[in-house]
Amino acid sequence: MSNRVFNPGDMNYKFTVNSPYFIDKTDLIYEINKRVNIDNRYICVTRPRRFGKTITANMLSAYYSYSDEKTTIFNDKNIAKKYEKLNKTEESNNSNGEINETDKENKIEKRNKADEKTKILKYLNEFNVIQLTMNDYFSKDTIDNGIKKLKNDIIKNVKMTIKNLKYSPDEEIYDLFSEIFTITKRQIVIIIDEWDVVIRKKKDDLKSIEEYLDFLNLFLKDKNYIALVYMTGILPLKKIGFSSLYTFIELTMVDPSWMAKYIGFTDEEVQKLCKKFIKNQNENSKKQKRNDGMAIVKDSTNNNIQSFNDKDDLIHKNKFENSNEKEFNPREISYDNIKKRYNGYKLVDDENNTVSIYTPFSVINALDKKKIRNYWNKSSSFEYLSSYIHMNYDGLKDDIILLIKKGTIKINVKTYQNDMTSFKCKDDVFTLLVHLGYLCYDENNNEVSIPNNEILEEFEICTNSKDWSDLFRDFQRSKEILKVTLQYKTDKVAELVEEAHDEADKKTYNKETALKYAIKLAYYAARINYTILDEVDSGKGYADVIYIPKQTCNDSAFIVKLKYMNSSESGMNQIIERNYSSRLVHYKDNLLLVAINYDKETKNKKHTCTIRKYDKNKKI
Structure with a gap:
């Protein structure tokens, strides 16, 4: 009878290796080995469904599971080639006689390579592995019953190997690990898949979530018999109060670090x-x-x-x-x-x-x-996308339209609380969608976008309803406003801006704040190709909105000045007199000045617009 929890060996990983579509990711073991038996030996890797989380867990289990006879499944894999290369390097260095004592950096590097080679040899089938899939215990049961099932499962599997185990289910779980270590004289590697099942499946049950996190806190206590903990799931770690989970090194879709090339x-x-x-x-x-x-x-x-x-x-x-x-x-x-x-x-x-x-x-x-x-739509996470993009936090729906139209949105991923319910702003929703795989996060620019056509289709399916049609219509109008602005069509700009102004809150229509909101709405589509700056100080005053083309865009930069109860010409004079263009010195050969006025006394809420190309030779 096979042991699926305690030292399960390479049986599950063989199914992966035997696949004609097998991709060799075993060099990840080389990276994991660097973390064995050091302070940073607690690792949590999170990524979307169907990105290979379970395959990686099975690979590590096959590598570390104790066995009297070493597994041969890794003999022709990248991890073995890595070892072979390091071994040949050291043999070559030793055959060259004396090491150049003046080259201290090379000497240190050779020592490090030798150490890494030794670790690879040492850790193959050298630990007691406990491999758990939390979905088996907690997805449909209470936390208390799940803990009991988990303990009994470990005990049953351990007793298949260790006949004289004395541990009682009434004791703490770490007492079981301590006894295993005492009897076998081998450290333990804990591998956990679907760590976040309770956070996702019981997302509205805060009591169960706290009970589960308390259990993990005891389960994963920092003890010397623990050589390594590798935990995986979709969501980053949820930490409440003082917790052993704070000891984990987290590698996520927003900050994958050395795990990046192994994510998919x-x-x-x-x-x-x-x-x-x-x-x-x-x-x-x-x-x-x-x-x-x-x-x-x-x-x-x-x-x-x-x-x-x-x-x-x-x-x-x-x-x-x-x-x-x-x-x-x-x-x-x-x-x-x-x-x-x-x-x-x-x-x-x-x-x-x-x-x-x-x-x-x-x-x-x-x-x-x-x-x-589209193979993604078979994923159970589709219901999450449909639910969360209908939350209109701070104009989230407008941003979804922009993303569908291949735009990018700047977000702050630090406010996300690593669960499915604690949202305070749209950035939290977007961050969750990154972890679910529906958005790609650009760590260098703090921006999100839809990664590919397959995911784009998912968004289109979720927005194919009447309540989204007005938003798509507004976006198309915004694209048209940008187009006619760059074509100097002032009357058309004024007409379309007036339509956008009608979308503003009627209670604030005749206020400057509503006009500024209307302008942002009118030029919303510009976010795809422009960086937008609000109220930029020019030294003599503030330009209301500045649109700077991104590197991929060859269109003109432009400055928008808003006037209320005045005239667009007076707005244009203010742009020139106060030298708003001084902040756009790199764009003065391709810069438009745009002034828009709203006069509430004019019948039919008349807007006017003036557009000029900046003349760098004209003296102010």
């Missing part, structure tokens, strides 16, 4: 799979090395990977790979199409390199079924 499939790994399973790949595809050292494939006609666009762009149109090639089919199984559909998670590692990550489950299904389609 890298571009290089997907290319290998495509070469293996897709016949007649386009030989004309060109590869170009990116900054992160991974290859991307560029389209032979426009030298660019086509990004997803507005809803209309998702309608498949006839395209050709080149002038005399066959018709391009976005549903055809190919590396290009897989990249467009399932890539897009940009994670920053511990050396500040950006690693491009694919959704493993979707890539494997696409290759196996030979179909490019």
